[in-house]
Amino acid sequence: MYPEMQIEAFLARLASSDPEPGGGAAAALVAATGAALVSMVASLTIGKEKYAAVQAEMKQAQDRAQALVADLAGAIDRDAESFRKVVDAYRLPRGTDEEKASRKQAVAKALRDATVEPARVVRLCQEIATWSRVAMEKGNVQAVTDAAIAAVLADAAAQSAALNVKINLGPIGDPSFTEPLWADLQGIMDRIRTVRDEVLAGTYEKLG
Amino acid sequence: MYPEMQIEAFLARLASSDPEPGGGAAAALVAATGAALVSMVASLTIGKEKYAAVQAEMKQAQDRAQALVADLAGAIDRDAESFRKVVDAYRLPRGTDEEKASRKQAVAKALRDATVEPARVVRLCQEIATWSRVAMEKGNVQAVTDAAIAAVLADAAAQSAALNVKINLGPIGDPSFTEPLWADLQGIMDRIRTVRDEVLAGTYEKLG
Numbered sequence: 522m523y524p525e526m527q528i529e530a531f532l533a534r535l536a537s538s539d540p541e542p543g544g545g546a547a548a549a550l551v552a553a554t555g556a557a558l559v560s561m562v563a564s565l566t567i568g569k570e571k572y573a574a575v576q577a578e579m580k581q582a583q584d585r586a587q588a589l590v591a592d593l594a595g596a597i598d599r600d601a602e603s604f605r606k607v608v609d610a611y612r613l614p615r616g617t618d619e620e621k622a623s624r625k626q627a628v629a630k631a632l633r634d635a636t637v638e639p640a641r642v643v644r645l646c647q648e649i650a651t652w653s654r655v656a657m658e659k660g661n662v663q664a665v666t667d668a669a670i671a672a673v674l675a676d677a678a679a680q681s682a683a684l685n686v687k688i689n690l691g692p693i694g695d696p697s698f699t700e701p702l703w704a705d706l707q708g709i710m711d712r713i714r715t716v717r718d719e720v721l722a723g724t725y726e727k728l729g
Numbered sequence: 730m731y732p733e734m735q736i737e738a739f740l741a742r743l744a745s746s747d748p749e750p751g752g753g754a755a756a757a758l759v760a761a762t763g764a765a766l767v768s769m770v771a772s773l774t775i776g777k778e779k780y781a782a783v784q785a786e787m788k789q790a791q792d793r794a795q796a797l798v799a800d801l802a803g804a805i806d807r808d809a810e811s812f813r814k815v816v817d818a819y820r821l822p823r824g825t826d827e828e829k830a831s832r833k834q835a836v837a838k839a840l841r842d843a844t845v846e847p848a849r850v851v852r853l854c855q856e857i858a859t860w861s862r863v864a865m866e867k868g869n870v871q872a873v874t875d876a877a878i879a880a881v882l883a884d885a886a887a888q889s890a891a892l893n894v895k896i897n898l899g900p901i902g903d904p905s906f907t908e909p910l911w912a913d914l915q916g917i918m919d920r921i922r923t924v925r926d927e928v929l930a931g932t933y934e935k936l937g
Contacts (some may be wrong), residue, residue, distance in 0.1 A: 554743065
């Protein structure tokens with residue numbers, strides 16, 4: 522649905538008071554844009570004699586980056602869908618005690634489910650960051666800033682998706698679920714930030 | 730042109746070896762996404778009794794953010810256009826000394842012109858960051874992570890656009906042009922980073 526939408530229509534709907542798409546969909550779009558830039562650098566390196574030594578690695582980067590673009594474009598929809606389910610669960614009737622209990626259970630399940638997609642986006646961003654370093658170090662130097670922008674976007678998308686996990690953790694409550702998940706995501710975000718900083722430093726060095 | 734393209738078609742073209750769209754267009758798209766999220770938070774605050782005290786400010790945030798979305802969507806095209814002109818200038822004939830001199834002048838002009846749009850995107854990102862703080866502090870608390878994501882994306886888009894300025898500064902050479910421009914952009918990026926950090930800290934505090 523959203524991947525088939527025109528960019529300006531998507532932006533207009535994001536800007537509106539419609540509950541979705543929201544920040545989670547935006548995070549997936551930004552991550553997809555970062556992955557597309559990794560593919561672009563690889564595509565501009567493949568077939569160039571100057572880069573003969575890295576052709577296999579660049580083909581691998583291109584394949585994986587294009588798979589990430591497709592996956593993350595799908596994540597825009599999946600995130601919006603899981604958010605709709607949270608909204609639906611909150612709208613369940615709460616007249617009787619039975620309804621209240623049933624609604625509470627439905628909300629808890631919908632909130633847990635809504636952490637799955639953004640948590641996945643955070644993990645995929647680590648992969649984008651790793652490939653952006655390969656692209657920066659070994660790819661066509663004329664596109665080195667595109668590799669760096671991929672790293673910057675992977676970091677921003679991970680931070681954004683993590684915020685969308687975090688907002689659900691409070692209402693979920695259950696620390697046996699929320700604490701290990703959040704600790705895991707924080708570790709991944711730290712690693713992405715380190716890679717981003719290294720890719721930026723390497724890029725500015727190449728630019729002189 | 731690009732704003733009317735479907736998201737998945739835009740991503741596919743970005744991922745290809747086509748010289749444009751590239752990182753500059755990606756930066757403008759990410760900035761537009763951040764501005765759209767500021768508008769979303771304002772839109773979810775307008776008309777709500779709980780937020781009666783901030784209605785005028787939220788209307789102002791919504792108006793300005795929507796103008797920024799339109800401006801930045803246009804910047805996707807303008808950045809691609811200025812990049813095409815750089816490529817065209819490099820392709821000018823360089824057989825005779827006269828042609829060489831004329832080509833050199835055309836390249837220098839195209840490179841300078843190609844810094845205008847990304848430098849503007851960096852400046853607009855500071856405005857997005859400023860409004861994201863208003864949205865985080867005073868907007869609908871249920872959308873607080875959307876305000877934070879706007880700040881994260883403003884920072885990432887500014888970093889990305891600045892890289893697209895930087896890659897042109899080396900070939901331009903002329904320090905009387907390049908040095909004040911780069912110093913100005915670095916100052917703006919530092920200010921955006923400070924706002925981003927404050928907005929993130931404020932958001933995590935609100936989430937508890």
